[in-house]
Amino acid sequence: MSAFPERTTREEVELGSTLQPKFGPDGLIPCITQDHATGEVLMFAFMNAESLQLTLDSGKATYWSRSRSKLWMKGEESGNVQLVREVRTDCDQDVILIKVEQSGPANASCHNGYKSCFYRKLVDPKANDYVLETTTEPLFDPKQVYKK
Amino acid sequence: MSAFPERTTREEVELGSTLQPKFGPDGLIPCITQDHATGEVLMFAFMNAESLQLTLDSGKATYWSRSRSKLWMKGEESGNVQLVREVRTDCDQDVILIKVEQSGPANASCHNGYKSCFYRKLVDPKANDYVLETTTEPLFDPKQVYKK
Structure with missing residues (x-):
């Protein structure tokens, strides 16, 4: 159940001024998350209607975890809220x-x-060797943060 | 049929140095495309193994069009190659x-x-009115570029 406006015409969806999000057959929409200051793409996840609405209402990014089948406010465990x-x-x-x-x-x-x-990025995309290199350092130790 | 390395362990997938892309049950992987100079997210599309391999080999972004069920080298019609x-x-x-x-x-x-x-962006995400505003100007007239 979504409070979002219904999808209308292609013209309105593509060029109009009303959010009419398309959730897939699984009820999910992909979400790209970018650092506001630097433009760096931070992550990619999915939202259902409830998590998108919660994201708007709370101002804190909230996703749908497909692996855990539950709402997932980013940072609820680690404290690293978005x-x-x-x-x-x-x-x-x-x-x-x-x-x-x-x-x-x-x-x-x-x-x-x-x-x-x-x-990680491909060292040489044309080399056909599929070798990745890690281009940055971790900021925390997952073993310390997530106690599972 | 993909030439990409097989997926091995979670450790190797997450922290290793070999590209082991996961294509979904539909054979597709999501692709985020970002402007190299500015970091602006330009588009989001899907690739199958063939289009990812073509992207690597040719150095030109090539996607899989779900609506047309065909390979789609970006710019093949408009000339706006990536x-x-x-x-x-x-x-x-x-x-x-x-x-x-x-x-x-x-x-x-x-x-x-x-x-x-x-x-387009939401004018006020918390307003609960779902109003979008267009934040930029078009660079070409689609009617002139795509003759269908």
């Missing part, structure tokens, strides 16, 4: 983009301790 | 992030003529 500074959608409104200010002890988004989940 | 400058993946390697240099006549990624598909 304060929402901007909410965007794409042309056909089937993706959400939020810009956030990382808050909390480590300023990290990734459960492996890195600021961004995208901490 | 030259790949960096390829990243996330912690569990189920998302690709590419940083590109937009090339071609309009330097635009969106079929509606905008540089980025994310040309």
Whole structure:
């Protein structure tokens, strides 16, 4: 059950001024999360209607965890909360983009301790050897933060 | 059929130095495309193994069009090609992030003529009115570029 406006015409969805998000057959919409200050892409996750609404209402990024099948306010365990500074959608409104200010002890988004989940890049994309290098250092030790 | 390395252990996938991309049950992996110079998120699309391999080999962003069920080299119609400058993946390697240099006549990624598909933002996320504003101007007229 979603309070979001119904999707209307393609013209209105693509060029209009009303948020009409498209949730997939599984009830989810992809969300890209970007650092508000630097533009760095921090993570990629999914939201259902409830988590998107909670994100808007609370100003704290809240996702839907597919692995745990539950709402997941970012930082609820680690304390690394994401304060929402901007909410965007794409042309056909089937993706959400939020810009956030990382808050909390480590300023990290990734459960492996890195600021961004995208901490590895291909050394040489054309080399056909699929070798990744890690381009940054972890900001916290996951073993200390997540006691499972 | 993919030439990409098989997925091995969680440790190797998350912290290792080999690209082991996870394609979903539909054979697709989400791809975030970012402007290499500014960090602006330009678009979000999907790749299958073939389009990811073509992206690496050719250095030009190539996606899988779900609506047309075909490979789609970005810019094949509009001329606005994306030259790949960096390829990243996330912690569990189920998302690709590419940083590109937009090339071609309009330097635009969106079929509606905008540089980025994310040309609208919520005016006030907490207002609960779902009002979007367009924050940029189109760089080309889609009617002139796409003759369908």
